[in-house]
Amino acid sequence: MNRTMHSRPRIKVLSILVGLILTAASACASDAELDTFAPQGAIAEELHSRAVVPVFVIAGLVLIFIGIVLFWLIKKYRVNEYEDDTGWPAQTHGHTPLEWSWTAGFFFTMLVVAALMIWATPTINSTKANAADVVVDGVSILWEPTVVVIGNQWWWEFRYYFNDQVTLESLREIGDAKNLPPADIVTSGQMMIPISEEIELIITSRDVIHSFWIPALNGKRDAVPNRFSPWKIEASERGVYFGQCTEFCGLSHSRMQMQVVALSDEEFQDWINSTTQDAPKLVASDTTVFRGQEVFAGTCTSCHLVEGLNDSTYERADQASEAAPNLTHFANRSTFAGGILNTYNADGSFNRRDMERWLRTPEEVKANYTVPGEQYRGMPNLNLSEQQIDDLVEYLRILGEQPADWIIEATQVE
């Protein structure tokens, strides 16, 4: 056993490790959409600077200390030619004061970490009593920014209450997410918020446990059926912030994504103005759009709602997971199919290709459980004809206004 034979791979491992750490540091500085080290709002920044960074520094220092000691021990006390070495070192059995001292050392290190945790805890649990002025149906309302977030297999619903504002307590009275009061705006996949406002989220689920997470805006919080959990986010800049369901929620867990779009106050007001409107109910004609509406009313409305078209009660919402996204303002959202497909191409044109693929073979885009006639979780294949698909696409693109170009652009992840 000669020395060089062993030290070479050791150095290699060491250099690989160092390389990994350095690259990690640079990779974290990149603009990956879900990067947890790139906070974009007051809450996430506070979380990052008060909890994440300090504890990484402390853990890193301890790691470096132990690493140095370990390598020093190996270097200093290693015996290479031991075959004939029958000698023994002094048989030290321990050193009680020393051992107590490093027990205390770890204890006090952890006390520091504990203090950090206690110091940082209010940042994720406190709420601000803020309010925003919004105009809904011509009436000015002081809105405590709150969005009810509901996880479903495999998409997120966002509900806005302006007139009859809900609170955590009022929803807990109701008890579960299948009997929520009618909201002023119901959307999915993409949550619109005004910038520089702390938005309270009330998170729940209609079926299994999901987890709502926009890394740039805050940590995550689980969406648990029968429970309403408070959470909050805040964005300091206009932009589209990405998220991914992070609690395993069944078959298409990986294809359950969401976005938060932070708008200026004016943009947010415009969005309210347009999305509180019902969808147009087209009169009979021989147009593709009308035929699309007929296909929609005959097929899609057993799960989907378009306000102005079918009844505004949430049809079949009492059955597990059969709720499907409200499509009244489908074209107003730059993402669909649970946040995984873009509604528009980068040039602003309607993304017919993905739309048709989604209608034609949804199971290839996003796996689903289907027991025909009984159970639909995930978008089922409805065996639509090409004609029906063309008609439906034409109909869907008139549901709501096309979003601003910057939103469409920011939705593209490449």
Added chain:
Amino acid sequence: MTNKHTDQPTGEVENTATNAAGVGIGTSTAADSTAAADVNATATGSSTTDNDSATDTVSDNSANTTGKDVVERPLGVFTRPEGGRGWRDWLSTVDHKKIGILYGVSAMFFFLVGGVEALLIRLQLAAPNGSVLSADVYNQVYTMHGVTMVFLFIMPLAAAFANYFIPLQIGARDVAFPRLNALSFWIWLSGAIFLNTSWIVGGGGADCGWFCYSPNSGVAFSPSHGVDFYAVGLQILGIASLVSAVNLIVTCLNMRAPGMTLMRMPILTWMLLITQFLLLFALPVITVALFLLMFDRLFGAQFFNPDAGADPLLWQHLFWIFGHPEVYIIILPSFGIISEVIPAFSRKPIFGYQFMVASGIAIGFMGWGVWAHHMFVSGIGPLSVAAFSLSTMFIAVPTGVKVLNWLATMWDGKLRFTVAMKFAVATVAMFTIGGLSGVTHSVAPANTQQTDTYYIVAHFHYVIFGGGVLGMFAGIYYWWPKIWGYLLNERLGNWHFWIMLVGFNLTFGPMHILGLQGMSRRIDTYATGYGFEAWNMVSTVGSFLIAFAVLLFLLNVWKSKRGSPYLQPPGPDPWDARTLEWMIPSPPPVHNFDTIPSVHTRDEWWHRKYAENEQGEVVSVVTAEEAAQTGDAKGVHLPSPSFWPLAVAVGFPLIGYGIIFNLWLALVGGLIVLTSLYSWAMEPADNPDTQHDDHDHLQHDDDNAHTEDHDNQDSQDSASESPDDNKDNKQLTVA
């Protein structure tokens, strides 16, 4: 009691097949009670060691028959098998060493199964939009990877070490209840096979994750039988672990050699004892949860159905009250192993024995108070979160103490970097990384960014693979010569070690980065553009390096075995080690110790070989070869083999299939279990056709380990001893 370790009975040693001849005349002075405390402990004959045959020497009961009076059968129809050769011997063995080997070999098999599942996961994730597996199959594969590695690999591998080495390290001849020990193994194996048959007959594996959160585990959301197999299979495995835990706790507490006080027990035995207590208390909790889940899924109960008002967090609490101690169940045996390996190759005693024991106990206790750190984002309320965050942080204190004590053991030592030592030191290093990343998410606010991302996947693989599996490999290289009588090749072992270490870091190191970049756990694919591509590819390459290293290990086993006849046998104590298992031949004789050693100090074996002079220098007193036992004691009283543990175990999967598919089948399984248990109870303590030498069962080193059933045995024994008991009888031969 005459337990002077130096007066070895000298018999026909010399590597000849002494068993064949009728040399086992009579009364061995060595038959020193203790070991065979099973209610049926009997067994007869002369025990000798077949020194030149490394492995599969089978027990050969060159059965008696000659010159023996027909004795009265106390219970008529039932007889005890006598071992026999080959597979019959393995199926009926109650020898803790053979059961340990059975555990180890089966665990390694499932390591390969779980490893293939891991490779499938890594292939799927190697590139964005992976299409190797469908979402459905991916969910099954990652679930079964976790279940297999935890329940079918690490736990049984730890059980292998526990079975093999607890009796050897405390100076006992077997565990307290040898047949129960066999029962544990067979039930475990039947549960393991049952669980994996869901791939064939259950419509796929479980697809709910190893944590199997409700309500996603309900029939509505997981319609195949996979989760049924999970719920029933883990209950079967739980029976095995519970039985084994009780057995090993009793063994540790009651079967220690004279003078082996608790605070003289080797650290490995200590850590395994703590592990058994954790198992004893943790498994009932998961069993309750699985039982409820089983009723939900198969019999229409509503325990976890939110529509019927259930709180989904109930499952999480039940699961993690089991699940977090489970982490320590996995890691403490490995801590124990490296606490033996590092002192042996540092040529120093463990630094701060008391602190090592106390920190292990502290981890065992504190491990019960941290479960909700798996639920920081589940909405359990800020006060609970803060409390569990604090308890989680402070479990780092005893763990950190252990790390520094290992380092202090190396300090001023003469470090011999054998493969075992390399694995042990790597365990310390990799576990330190895993432990410290654990500290980063003990801070609940920071945890909200990290939980359920690949950062957690990285963390627990550094703990479980880095801290657990690497430590187990240290143990495998360290004790291999003891178990099999030949050394593993150090050169191939070096390749194995370095490729595994590099592969491990390439696989799991990048996952830290992926997690911090926001990659969620349990996703079957990811899109381009999030910065995940490069690191996932690195990780996949690393996973294949690990697989290659495992193949090198298997190659090493094969080559070393093949080369072993041409090498000097390692002898009883190849590493100049410190604990009792090294004072007996390698491989150990079936009766372990010719005479039960009297223990006067910690590291008893080392102190028999060496002393310290007034200057504190170590002086050799006697060589290992001189001090070691020869393993040729005759007439050691040992428990008889039995087929009933296997028969009982066969019934459990049938009950499982029955519960899932057709209750009549469960009835058949239940009848098999009951009949076998009845037969077990009725089985005579001795084979009435054989007699045995003096068992001097009244000479116990302490009056423990012998339940009142022993009285039974005594009476049976006396009944079976005919007055003209002529003592010359049969040999029981020995591997």
